Amino acid sequence: MSAIMNQFRPQTGAAAAASGAGAWQALPDPVRSVVLRLLALALLCLVLSVASDAFLTSANILNVLRQAALLFLLASGLTLVILTAGLDLSVGANVAMSACLAATVMKATGSITLAVFVGLACGLAIGVANGILITLIRIPPFIATYGMLWILHGITYWFMRGETIHGFPAAFRALGSGHWLGVPIPVYLMVVFLVVGAVFAQRTRWGQEIYAVGANPEAARLSGVPVKSRLVLVYAVSGAMAGLASLIFLARLNSAEGDIGEAMTLPAIAAVLIGGTSLFGVVGSVFGTLVGALILTLVLNGMNLLAINANWQPVVTGVIVVMAVYLDNLTRKGDGR
């Protein structure tokens, strides 16, 4: 296989000797990037299983998967946004507001269906509002969603008045803490949305148009892509996914407070960037984000197992974000782009 591939590349003697390296070079960039990250993931698992006896227990593995599932659901929508070279800083505040609204509705009416609908609709509406600010009014994405963050934050705190809503029906709690065949429900959702997200991004016209917008909005527009409506779409998807994540989070915690999702923005962005999606758009995939979510969750889980003060977690997440972008920059320079 590698010999066939190497026929098409001029080689020096040394490189020809290392035909394995040649095959590696011949792989498409996205494949190489995902393989590297999977290797990092495997290495991390190896280190953790040596460092802590508690790591390789089925209870801990399922716990990691459950946490990664929540992070992935939030980060998968964000991946589409970042593929267009945009950013959504409001996802954490969106989770908080959607969760609190859904909790209030569930308490008031007792209807799970209505609460789920309200949570999703709230997330979606916030996403659409972001999309409108960015496309129609043309406010830069990071500052529009940053302003949105604080608006949502303020309204949620005002609405909750420092109170906690807790105690939801068992049927709703199953969404976050239930199992089927021994595997947590959120993990099934993760798999479903991984497939849906990957197929949508890689195999549909709309998905490809999103990549095109990220590459060059002007060129995309000239080749007939409705740039604005695709941009509104990605922010709407990001908002709706935040709404979904808020429901799962709510079901797992079985309580809602004003600050419920606040600390989730940085990890969500971190998962996308660790997964190899570039802040400058175009490069990246939903599958990469899954690997990124797993890596970040494992790091934080490892810190827990090793009894490291939880206050260090934002420090580590911050460092990882910056390093991920830096490494991405290095690769881009390496490609001569």
Add this chain to the structure above:
Amino acid sequence: MRDLTLDTPSGDGMRDLMHRLRRSGSASGALVMLAGLCVLFGLLAPNFLATSNLVNVALQSTILLLIALPMTLIIMTEGLDLSVGAVLTLANVVLATIAVKTGGVGLSLLSALAIGAVFGLLNGTLVARLGIPPFVATLGTLGVAQGMALVVTDGQSVVGIPESVQMLYSGALLGVPLPICIAVIAYLAFHVVLYHTRFGACVFALGGNREALSLAGVRMRWYLVAVYLISGLMAGLAALLLTARISAGHPTAALGIEFDAIAAVAVGGTSFERGKGWLLGTLIGVLAVGVLRNGLNLMGVSSAVQVAAIGFLVILALTIDALRERNV
């Protein structure tokens, strides 16, 4: 060097004039907003127009001004510093801890400035030398500083601040409260640096036309690092006033103040995309944010709603800016 201060070709007098008019237009916009808020709260909020309350607004605005001045420079370079609130908080807890131990101002202020300088250099290096987009680089350092503030204090408040530190907020020089003296000096220093030095001209050019700047042989990366360094140092200085004001170190003391600063800059008419900005607008913006918070306070509105109101103010200011730019 002067021609670098404009984003229009030099010698193009008509566009230069338009540029100036637009700039004063955005300033009058900020003034209208400030005046509107004053009238609104004068009517709605009891005691808003009392002298003691207005002095209070000015006093409370001083910390925000110290943060918003460097934020103006950063936004003019098409950057952003989201970490400044967390850095200010970290400097606050470290300053408080050292002040409690040593009982003096000197060493504690030095440590706060050092923390600000380290984070400023870090931000500047990440943005200017490593090419990481500012909002992500500073979001990362926000996490780092916030976590460190929690680690240093273990989530507890630091109390027992010595009298000598508290005096810095309550004291006065020739009848003028000390914080206002510091704020005035800081404003004048920024004015001189931005409008009357080569450094200031480069800050304008960093947002307007980087390519021209590097072609002109300016080592723009160093200037960009310096802008973030200044922001860190000012956060360290602001930590002194903050510690004196709240008489404590608290691991969440100033989290989120970066948003007030960004709001002040946006209301002041500095643009996020085109490297245009000006300092007087930021001063007016700081007062507008201060009046908004104070007035809502007097009306008994919770701080959560204040934050949401400032959010709307930012979106409003940016919308006006975007619409104005489109009509030119």
